[in-house]
Every structure is written in structure tokens, then in C-alpha cells.
Amino acid sequence: MSTAIELPPRPTPADENKSVIDMSKMNEGQRAALQVTEAARESHDDLSFVAHLFMGRWRPEKLHPLTDGDAAEKVRADKFLADLAAFLRAKVDGDLIDRTGEIPDDVMAGLAKLGCYGIKVPQQYGGLGFSQTTYCRACQLIASHCANTFAHLSIHQSVGVPQPLMLFGTEEQKQNFLPRVAGGEVSAFALTEAGVGSDPARMTTKATPTEDGSAFLLNGEKLWCSNGTRAGLLIVAAQTPPKLVDGKPRTQITAFVVEAKSPGVEVVCRSQFMGHRAIYNGVLRFTNVRVPRAHIVGGEGRGLKVALTTLNAGRLSIPAASIGVAKRSLQIAREWGKVRIQWGVPIGQHAAVAEKIRRIAAHAFAMEAMLLATSRIVDRDKKADIRLEAAMCKLWGTEKAWMCLDDIMQIRGGRGYETEQSLTARGEKPYPVERLMRDNRVTTIFEGSSEIMRLFIMREALDPHLRIAGIALNTERPWRERLGSALRAAGFYAWWYPRQWLTFGGAAPADMHPHLAGYLEKVARRSRRLARTLFHQMVRFGVQLEKRQVLLGRLADIGADLFAIAAACVYAQKLLKDGEPEAKIFMLVDDFCAQALIRIEQNFRGVGHNADQHGYDLAQQVIAGEHQWIERGIV
Numbered sequence: 001m002s003t004a005i006e007l008p009p010r011p012t013p014a015d016e017n018k019s020v021i022d023m024s025k026m027n028e029g030q031r032a033a034l035q036v037t038e039a040a041r042e043s044h045d046d047l048s049f050v051a052h053l054f055m056g057r058w059r060p061e062k063l064h065p066l067t068d069g070d071a072a073e074k075v076r077a078d079k080f081l082a083d084l085a086a087f088l089r090a091k092v093d094g095d096l097i098d099r100t101g102e103i104p105d106d107v108m109a110g111l112a113k114l115g116c117y118g119i120k121v122p123q124q125y126g127g128l129g130f131s132q133t134t135y136c137r138a139c140q141l142i143a144s145h146c147a148n149t150f151a152h153l154s155i156h157q158s159v160g161v162p163q164p165l166m167l168f169g170t171e172e173q174k175q176n177f178l179p180r181v182a183g184g185e186v187s188a189f190a191l192t193e194a195g196v197g198s199d200p201a202r203m204t205t206k207a208t209p210t211e212d213g214s215a216f217l218l219n220g221e222k223l224w225c226s227n228g229t230r231a232g233l234l235i236v237a238a239q240t241p242p243k244l245v246d247g248k249p250r251t252q253i254t255a256f257v258v259e260a261k262s263p264g265v266e267v268v269c270r271s272q273f274m275g276h277r278a279i280y281n282g283v284l285r286f287t288n289v290r291v292p293r294a295h296i297v298g299g300e301g302r303g304l305k306v307a308l309t310t311l312n313a314g315r316l317s318i319p320a321a322s323i324g325v326a327k328r329s330l331q332i333a334r335e336w337g338k339v340r341i342q343w344g345v346p347i348g349q350h351a352a353v354a355e356k357i358r359r360i361a362a363h364a365f366a367m368e369a370m371l372l373a374t375s376r377i378v379d380r381d382k383k384a385d386i387r388l389e390a391a392m393c394k395l396w397g398t399e400k401a402w403m404c405l406d407d408i409m410q411i412r413g414g415r416g417y418e419t420e421q422s423l424t425a426r427g428e429k430p431y432p433v434e435r436l437m438r439d440n441r442v443t444t445i446f447e448g449s450s451e452i453m454r455l456f457i458m459r460e461a462l463d464p465h466l467r468i469a470g471i472a473l474n475t476e477r478p479w480r481e482r483l484g485s486a487l488r489a490a491g492f493y494a495w496w497y498p499r500q501w502l503t504f505g506g507a508a509p510a511d512m513h514p515h516l517a518g519y520l521e522k523v524a525r526r527s528r529r530l531a532r533t534l535f536h537q538m539v540r541f542g543v544q545l546e547k548r549q550v551l552l553g554r555l556a557d558i559g560a561d562l563f564a565i566a567a568a569c570v571y572a573q574k575l576l577k578d579g580e581p582e583a584k585i586f587m588l589v590d591d592f593c594a595q596a597l598i599r600i601e602q603n604f605r606g607v608g609h610n611a612d613q614h615g616y617d618l619a620q621q622v623i624a625g626e627h628q629w630i631e632r633g634i635v
């Protein structure tokens, strides 16, 4: 296979407001939403492993070999994690926290003493200075025990003050705020509003510059701010005065660090949810809150970029928690599958139950592989492009964790549905399946819902094509520019497209065990099929492709499963190198790959054979009330 994809240069800051996407047929709301998110996109020249997969290119060296990381850190990290595990067992009662909706002060103090509020914060700013991998291991550990404690710590450091300041903060901001948050002062992140969920362009919270320009006055209301009722510091996203682009005002979103005790900051109410009952989530109101200009994070108008970039690495804490949940499900399945006897044998020996146990084991293994592979990329190069990998870890990990929870609920039967308190009262072992399920349902919704993750993945997957051919298809660009772009695109595709039909190429790294190499070659072949399928859909639907969300979703899912197989093989190779027996590791790899390859095949088939349009039409009829008669007979 050829080694280079010639891409046009990424947009310069001056050009980044001119999207390559044709927005001429969009309504104002759609156009505004897209303009804001397009302007906030990160852009990298060096494509990641997954970005290459979508282009049919095979770059295993981006994942392999999976190393141990820094040896000195590992010694320190192992001790920290052992202390943390001991603290969780001794002091953190997940059931009590769930029932009372409160994390006791002594638990927070104990976590602060361990350094849990600044796991990744550099030591020079008072944190533990650990890597992304160690942070993820800590998240997994905590979430396997108590989702509330996990959410509290992860929101604080993944999206609260530490992560955005580490990425975008000025030296003065780092020195002022990082020691406070690393020491245990709680922080929160306020983006969502009643009208702003997945679409930040509609944000109404405003930050108006003061007359002398030294500060801003913040006014508005933020919804569902986790940690918000206990936070000392907040990251708040607000609209600042619009910028003129091509003579038209363009929404600007800016991120600020706000002292929660500032006059005018008010907790309007505390929100209550199905799970995460101690998440200290609330509605926050800001009335003429004075925020110094020096508290802007990342520059005026770059707030969404700060939020989206923060979420790339920040978002890895949620799949880390998903691994904790999947492993806990596996532990319960192993114990209960052996001791619960029905129809004369342990239930784990009934094929229908064994199928679920197998599914949990294989996916817990693959989830860990994906996250390890991605965390290691971050640890090697903090500026590396992991947008696709991180989004896939989040999308795939949270959906597969939910599948595992559904399986363990079924395996536990009626006891799965029973609360821990009730199980304890009857003298039974209180496995927390009911609590785990309530707490974890939200993970496919917050920090980027699954639907938004699929769109995000496909936007990034399409980026090389948009950079090559987007201008040619964009009716808003001058014809000369379009013609030039069309000629360049023709040259590129004449070279690229035939290569997507090659049945050879895509060798595994030389040091890979032949058994694993076989799977990697399958991934390489299917990545070319994925690339040409995506290309065919682009040709078929043109600019309308972005509306085919179900179709794009299938392609995103194929990409995620291919990444999962590749990561599983790379992880397996590391385990073999560490001395794990082949037979044991291959049992898991074989089972996972069999399941993932079946899903991939089904998704490929669904691209050509589906009832997507029919289904969409039915949904529109339902919304229009044409099938309201089906609702007859309910209260």
C-alpha cells in the first residue's frame, strides 16, 4: 500500500470560519449550529489510527506496541491505587451515599488527602502528576465501587477547572487555581442550558464587557451543573459579543473561570435523577457576576474549542468507568453463575446464561484494550490527535457497559432488580446490580450523547474527503475555487479509489503472534471496504449524506468495532509478552473478534439493505399525530 495521503493544508486561523461544508440549503438554526461547531473543531495534519482506518489505510504502528509507560510512575501509581482501593473499601459506602444523596465530608477529606482531586495535575501545581493511563485506572477502580464518588471526582478534574486550565490556561491561571483544585476545592463545568443541550449555538448566558474592558458581567442560567451545588470554582461558557464574519454577526462563545462565591452566583435548586443521587447537580443563576478578563480560558470566542478539546481526553474517564462496571458485572456473573442452582445445575451452565457471561467477559476485555491503547497515545504525546479514538471509547464503552448491565440484571433474575438494602435485610449478599444500572444509564447521554458521538465520529471520518473535495461541492464558494478543487480531487481519487479494492496489503507488525496477526489483517481488509463504502455513500448522497444519520451510524459502529479488534490484538500481544498463557488470552480474543466480526458484517449489509427512509417517514407521521390511534387504551 502507498504510504502518503496528500491532503490540502488544514485551515489557518484566518480561514477557519469558512467551512468547507455547503450550508446553503440549511435553515438559520441549522446553519448557526454548524457554523459554531465547525469553527470550534480541532484540526490536525497527522491522522490518527482510526482516521486512517476510515481512509482505508493501515497504520498499526500508531497503536502497537502497547508499552508499560514510565517505570518509575508505575511504582508510584500502583501504591496510589492500592491506597485508594483500601480507602474505598474501608470508608466509602456506595449504597449509603446513594440512599442519602450525600458524600460524607470525611470521605471527601480522605479523597483529598490521597490526592484524588488532582490526579493528573502536575506536581509543581500541587497535584500527583500522574499520566492519563493512571488517571483512567483510578476512574475504573472508583466507578466499580461507587458511581457517585466517581462522578464527583471525574467531573471535577475531567471537565471542571483542572483539565481546561492544564490545556489552555495561562501560567498565572495555573498558579492561581490549580493548587486550589488539586487540594480538594471542588470544581464544576457549566455549559448546558434549558434550550442548550447538544446544540451550543443557542446559548443565552451572556458575558458583556464592562466599559473599561477589564472584566465581564455574566448573566444567565445554567442547567444540570454537576458538583455545582458544592463547587468553589466553575468553568462557565457564555456568549460574548458576536464577531463579524463576511459582514454577518457570528456567535462567539467564551469560557471563564468563575469564583462560585462571587456576588450574583446563586444555586437555584438541586436536581434529582434516577441514579447519581449524590452528584450535587443544580441549576445555577448568574446575575451581573463580575468576572475579570484575566479569567478567560483559551481566548475570547474560543470557549467551545476549549470545551470540545477538554472533552477529548476528559471524555476518557467515562469509558474508564464503563470498564469498572463491566468488570464488576463479570465478577457478579462468575460468582452467581456458579452458586445459583436451577433445574439441577448452576445457571452458568445453561447455554442462554453462558451466552451472557461470555459476552460480558469478551467486552470487558476489549473495552480495556481500547482505553489502554488510547490513553497510551495521550501519554506519549499530549498534543496527539485522539478525537476519534476517544469518541469511540466513549460511544462504544458506554453502550457495551449498558449491554453488560442488562446481561447481569437478567443473570441475577429477581435479585438483580432488588435493592442492596432489601437483599441485606433478607440475609443475602447485596450485589449492587440495581444501583449500578440506575447510576450508569446516563453515561450514553452526558458528555456527548451516543447520537452526537456518532455524528462527531463521522464528521471527523469525512474530514479528509471534505478537505479534498468539499470546496468543489460547496455551492457557496466561487466557481474558480470550486473548479480548482474539483481538478485536485479528481487527481486524488484516481489514485486512491482503486487501492480500496486491493485484497492484499495491511500486514501485521512483524513481532505480532501469527494468531493475532490474522485478525489484524482482517481489520486492514475491512478498513478498505469501510473506506470505499463511505466513498460510495458520499457519491450517492452528496451533501445530503449528513442527513442519513442511521446509515452514518452503521459506518461509525463498523469503525468502532474495527478499532476494538485492533486494540484487543495489540493488548493481547502485550499480555503474551508479559507471560500470560496463550490459550487463555486467545480464548478471549477469539470470542471477542467472532462477536465483533458478526456485527461488522451485519452493519455492512445494513448499508445496502435497510428500511431507513421508510422508518424515518413513519416517525414523522407519528410526530404529526397520524398514528395517535395506537395510543388508545392507556391512561
Ligand SMILES: Cc1cc2nc3c(=O)[nH]c(=O)nc-3n(C[C@H](O)[C@H](O)[C@H](O)COP(=O)(O)OP(=O)(O)OC[C@H]3O[C@@H](n4cnc5c(N)ncnc54)[C@H](O)[C@@H]3O)c2cc1C
Pocket: 155, 188, 189, 190, 191, 192, 196, 197, 198, 199, 223, 224, 225, 226, 227, 273, 276, 279, 281, 442, 445, 446, 447, 448, 449, 450, 451, 452, 455, 549
Ligand atoms: C446527570 C446529569 C449530569 C449532567 N452534568 C452536566 C454538567 O456538569 N455540565 C453541563 O454543562 N451539562 C451537564 N449535563 C447535561 C448533559 O451534558 C446533557 O444532558 C447532554 O448534553 C444532552 O443534552 P440534552 O439533555 O438537552 O438533550 P438534547 O440535546 O435535547 O437531545 C435529546 C435527544 O436528541 C438527540 N439529539 C440532539 N441533537 C441531535 C442531532 N443533531 N442529531 C441526532 N440526535 C440528536 C440526543 O442525542 C438525545 O438523544 C448533565 C446531564 C445529566 C442528566
